[in-house]
Amino acid sequence: MAPSAKTGTIIEPTVAAVQAELAALEDAGMRAANEKRGDDHGVNLSKLRGVAQAAKTDPASKQQLALDLWATGDTASRLVALLLVFPKKLGAEQIDAMIREARAPKVHDWLVNYVAKKSPHLEELRRTxxxxxxxxxxxxxxxxxxxxxxxxxxxxxxxxxxxxxxxxxxxxxxxxxxxxxxxxxxxxxxxxxxxxxxxxxxxxxxxxxxxxxxxxxxxxxxxxxxxxxxxxxxxxxxxxx
CATH class of the missing domain: 1.25.40 (Serine Threonine Protein Phosphatase 5, Tetratricopeptide repeat)
Known part of the structure; x- marks a missing residue:
């Protein structure tokens, strides 16, 4: 695995470890700026991408980690989830459920661009x-x-x-x-x-x-x-x- 974006150490591929890293990267000024746009998190997006890169594991575990991070409902965790998830391994019903839960603008944007547009179910989702x-x-x-x-x-x-x-x-x-x-x-x-x-x-x-x-x-x-x-x-x- 790659080193942590914050400390240079390895991030264990668990929800708790990823969220601890995100908490360490939290910045009050960044949160205030993001909240003006409707995004309730305070993590610089470049650093957030670094967290996703540092949480590498085998594909099956990576997919499950992404789903578990999404299930937390936390905006920063969901953004990491969208960087980790394999879109082609998600069913249309899963993506449909996710879009209905995605209220934060950046989560909505990444879900459309990183998941729905790369999904084999794109046309079904478009029509629905x-x-x-x-x-x-x-x-x-x-x-x-x-x-x-x-x-x-x-x-x-x-x-x-x-x-x-x-x-x-x-x-x-x-x-x-x-x-x-x-x-x-x-x-x-x-x-x-x-x-x-x-x-x-x-x-x-x-x-x-x-x-x-x-x-x-x-x-x-x-x-x-x-x-x-x-x-x-x-x-x-x-x-x-």
Missing amino acids: WTEDTDQLVAAAGWDLISHQVYKKPEVLDLPALLDTIEARMKDAPKDLQWSMNNTLAAIGIEAPELRGRAVDIGERLEVLKDYPTPPNCTSPFAPLWITEIVRRNEQAAAATG
Whole structure:
């Protein structure tokens, strides 16, 4: 096993040992900053990744450790669990139960990106989650749609998705609206034949139009986002062509 992120010693692959290491890394300032974003933990994420790396063991034990850490309900422990778990060894029902328990934003984000997107059950989860009445679950479904727009668009009905976005995004709850907007931008970027319609929907709905964007960063407002990423892609293609 690798050395501890905090002390340089070995972390035993047990829940108690991992949580003790996380407790040693707890920082009040980090917790205060995280809590402003809804994440109730005070561990620097780079150091948290170090804890996961230091808790290596055989695959079967590693998977069980991940499940046991998840079961604690503790946010930092769950983040370590998501770094340890083998997504392909989780059933669709297990991942579905996890997304319904994932209330902390960073846990939700890592669960979607590190587990659901790598799961052989991705398509089943996408279809199940997208129409869920829980806005966070539905948002996860739309995150999977965005992933498929880039990776496997042939499984999607892109014009129908634009119909749904046009009808629902404006009045959707914040988290769901954000994920639907990501899909709108993805379609505009990846599907040239639908780009004009995607931009038009974004311009008319004006979702995230006034979102504060730091200098030199791309606005999440779909028309600006689409235009900028397409420009970059065309510029890169010209440079390599």
